[in-house]
Amino acid sequence: MPKASAKPHSADEATVSSVKPATYEDAMRELEQLVGSLESGEMPLEQMLSGYERGALLLQLCRDKLQAVEDQIKVLDGGALKPWKP
Secondary structure, X not given: OOOOOOOOOHHHHHHHOOOOOOOHXXXXXXXXXXXXXXXXXXXXXXXHHHHHHHHHHHHHHHHHHHHHHHHHHHHHOOOOOOOOOO
């Protein structure tokens, strides 16, 4: 009988997951972990490719969320973009 495969480690799950993160912060956290795994150089080539694809997806999700917030701020400011002062 074939052996059942073991559950992948969390870094592996991040590279193969197609689930969208619930929040911007979740996406950034996953992206940071993924980048760390990719930079370690310890991933097999195929896993690196799927990690890169997942990273590109996460990056686009983050950009989209930031754009949506920027658009909402423009509406709240009456369409006049004002410089941010900390």
